[in-house]
Amino acid sequence: MSRRAPLAGAALAALLLAFTTAGAPPTWSEGELKTLKSLWIAQLGAPPADPSNRVADDPAAARLGEALFSDARLSANGKVSCASCHQPDRAFTDARPTGRGIGAGARRTMPVAPAAYSPWQFWDGRADSLWAQALGPVENPVEHGFTRTEVARVVAAHYRGPYESLFGPMPDLSDRRRFPLRASPVGDAAARAAWARMTPADQAAVDRVFADFGKAVAAYERTLKVRPGRFDDYLAGVFGAPGRHASLSPDEAAGLRLFIGKARCATCHNGPLLTNNGFANTGVPARPGAAPDHGRAAGVRQVVDDPFNCKGRYSDAQGEGCDELEFAVVDDPAQVRAYKVPSLRGVRRRAPYMHAGQFATLDQVLDHYSRAPAAPEGVSELRTLDLSADERRQIVAFLRTLDEQPERRP
Structure with a gap:
């Protein structure tokens, strides 16, 4: 016993030391x-300023954007809204391998709350602002499946007051020859043909409402906190x-x-x-x-050519403060x-x-x-x-x- 006791004591001491170390603060x-x-x-800190969106931090714009974010009327089947995929109780994602709206998407739904801090949106960075990002899913045939003239009509019918208090008068959309029900430069064949028949001035008027829709949604998204x-x-x-x-x-x-x-x-x-x-x-x-997916290599080309980017005619930046876009690298094999x-x-x-x-x-x-x-x-x-x-x-x-x-x- 006398020879084994020290061994037992040593083992106990080692055990206590291990326990104490494991429980000690790192x-x-x-x-x-x-x-x-x-x-x-x-x-x-606060999200960086967005010079391309003059209402980015306007509470009235955020209230309008919150309503638009959850409005399923902004979809071809009347069932899909931004909130359908960006679900608050799932960290503003949807727990699916790829997003699903009107149909099945090709990529995962990204969380919204941290997005205000990023200079690039989407998995491939094909948009350079929150408001430009908000436009893409609306016209995507497997997400909202909507068109620009349809967006303008929903805004005119249900949000005219708050819209006009923020952005000014809406165009008169009553003449369907000038403003077809479904028209978009990136829609299906019928929507593209209808868009092509519109005058450049009427196209610009609809694009302005479309961009303002995105800016209001972005104002709401900027209020979402990362806790x-x-x-x-x-x-x-x-x-x-x-x-x-x-x-x-x-x-x-x-x-x-x-x-x-x-x-x-x-x-x-x-x-x-x-x-x-x-x-x-x-x-x-x-x-x-x-389908083949080249990631950032394709996305950077899209953002440079996007009419709704920071340097485009619908941006409030007027070409200033667009450094990320100005110095975007194209044709880098690493992309x-x-x-x-x-x-x-x-x-x-x-x-x-x-x-x-x-x-x-x-x-x-x-x-x-x-x-x-x-x-x-x-x-x-x-x-x-x-x-x-x-x-x-x-x-x-x-x-x-x-x-x-x-x-x-x-």
């Missing part, structure tokens, strides 16, 4: 603390800020350390929204049977199958993942990043990480701390 180096502070939502998660409450404690504090479990802390270290997640998922708002080819496989780096805020509730819902779970995403397979087209930016099953589990545990907390009452 310690961070000076460099790690700097990185952590950059990820804190307290660093976020803090338990991760931010933890950082509030780390940096001695007032308010609600929280702790991280050993797995969550280990996952955070991997996120900013070995796993290199923070290389792209950085800043308070955990995105650099850039584009990356991460070797994600194409969906079986999907092939590069897609927007999404915010990770609320990521747990946004399954499935990637630009076309290719992965059902976060563990599948991390497995892909760990293996870093070759891209189906272009060159993947990933490098093999060889994350163990435990390390992937720990990173997922950390990502769950990014879920938004219930709104706090004063």
Whole structure:
């Protein structure tokens, strides 16, 4: 007994030490603390100004935009609104691999709340403002399936007062020879033919209402807040800020350390929204049977040519403050199958993942990043990480701390 007792005591001491270490708050180096502070939502601030939209922060425009956002009359079947896919209780997505409106889309629905902070919209960045983004789905045949003249008529019939108080008089749409019921330059064959018969002045009048519709929707979307998660409450404690504090479990802390270290997640998922708002080819496989999709390589061409971009005639910027568009790079091979780096805020509730819902779970995403397979087209930016099953589990545990907390009452 006398010889075994010290061994038993040593084993107990080791067990207690392990328990104490596992339960102790994590310690961070000076460099790690700097990185952590950059990820804190307290660093976020207000969305950047949008010089292309003079009503971007007008409360009256936001009220009009909120009504338009939820109005299913702005669709061919009267059943699809912006809110059909951007559902508030699903972090403004729809829990589908690809969006579904009138028909099935080709890409995943992106969350709305962080979008006001990004210079580029859509997975391929083919719009350079929130209001220009709002226009695309309306005319898309598998989303709203609507046309520009139909949008103008819905606004005239149901929102004339608030519209005109913001944007001025609407055109008189009563003459159907001048303003056909269904006309659009990007619609079906009949809608395109009807649009072609309109005079340039009448086309411009409808385009103006169409653009103003988008600007009102954007004003509403700019009011949507990205709320803090338990991760931010933890950082509030780390940096001695007032308010609600929280702790991280050993797995969550280990996952955070991997996120900013070995796993290199923070290389792209950085800043308070955990995105650099850039584009990356991460070797994600194409969906079986999907049409060719070149990502940013095609999107940058579209945004440069878009009549509703920052430098277009319907922009309020008048050519000023359009630096992102001015210096947009075209024909860069790295843009092939590069897609927007999404915010990770609320990521747990946004399954499935990637630009076309290719992965059902976060563990599948991390497995892909760990293996870093070759891209189906272009060159993947990933490098093999060889994350163990435990390390992937720990990173997922950390990502769950990014879920938004219930709104706090004063």
